[in-house]
Amino acid sequence: MADEKKTKTIKTIKVNADLCNGCRACEMICSAFHAEPKYSSNNPERSRIRVIREPLRDQYVPVYAGEYAGAECAGRDKYVIDGKEYDECAFCRASCPSRDLFKEPDSGLPLKCDMCEGEEEPLCVKWCLVDALTYEEREEEVDEEEEESVEEMEIGLESLAEKYGLSKIMETVARMSAEKKG
Numbered sequence: 411m412a413d414e415k416k417t418k419t420i421k422t423i424k425v426n427a428d429l430c431n432g433c434r435a436c437e438m439i440c441s442a443f444h445a446e447p448k449y450s451s452n453n454p455e456r457s458r459i460r461v462i463r464e465p466l467r468d469q470y471v472p473v474y475a476g477e478y479a480g481a482e483c484a485g486r487d488k489y490v491i492d493g494k495e496y497d498e499c500a501f502c503r504a505s506c507p508s509r510d511l512f513k514e515p516d517s518g519l520p521l522k523c524d525m526c527e528g529e530e531e532p533l534c535v536k537w538c539l540v541d542a543l544t545y546e547e548r549e550e551e552v553d554e555e556e557e558e559s560v561e562e563m564e565i566g567l568e569s570l571a572e573k574y575g576l577s578k579i580m581e582t583v584a585r586m587s588a589e590k591k592g
C-alpha cells in the first residue's frame with residue numbers, strides 16, 4: 411500500500427527590501443507582542459525582526475531571526491544589488507557571536523521568529539503599511555510518519571516548557587549545544 415500523505419501548512423513572509431522605508435514599525439510591534447506581560451513594553455532589541463538601516467546609502471533590509479549559530483562563519487559574502495554594496499552580514503538570519511542581533515538583552519538567549527503563534531496573521535506584516543512584508547500560506551504534502559514524529563516532539567517540548575519554563579529549556583539547549591561544539 412502506498413504511503414499515506416498528509417498536508418502541512420507552510421507559512422512564509424516575503425520581504426521586498428525595495429519597498430521598506432526603515433520606519434521600524436515591525437520591530438516595535440514584534441517586541442511589544444513578545445513582552446512579558448504582552449504589550450507592556452517595546453524594546454527593538456527584543457524584536458524577532460530587525461531592520462538593517464543605512465539611510466545615507468538608501469539601504470533598508472528587514473531580516474527575520476532564524477536559527478541559532480554557536481560559532482561565527484569562516485567566510486563571508488558581499489552582495490551588490492542594483493549598484494548598492496551590502497555589508498557581509500546584512501541578509502543573515504542567525505543569532506551568532508559576531509554581532510548583537512537577535513539576542514534577548516537581559517538573558518543573552520537567542521531569539522527566533524515564531525510567526526506570532528496564535529495570531530491569524532503575523533503582526534509585523536499587519537503593521538507594515540507599505541507592503542514590504544507580505545504573508546503567504548501554502549499546503550505541502552508530508553509523510554504521515556514524519557508529521558507524527560514532529561508533533562510528538564512538539565508535545566514533549568511543550569510539557570517540558572510547562573514544567574521548567576521556556577527560558578530554562580532554551581538555556582539548557584544553548585549550554586548543551588556549546589558543550590557539544592567545544
Ligand code: SF4
Nearest residue numbers: 430431433434436538
Ligand atoms: S514596517 Fe515595513 S517599511 Fe517599516 S521598517 Fe518594517 S519592513 Fe520596513
Ligand code: SF4
Nearest residue numbers: 440523525526532534
Ligand atoms: S512574524 Fe511575529 S514573531 Fe516573527 S518577526 Fe513578525 S512580529 Fe515578530
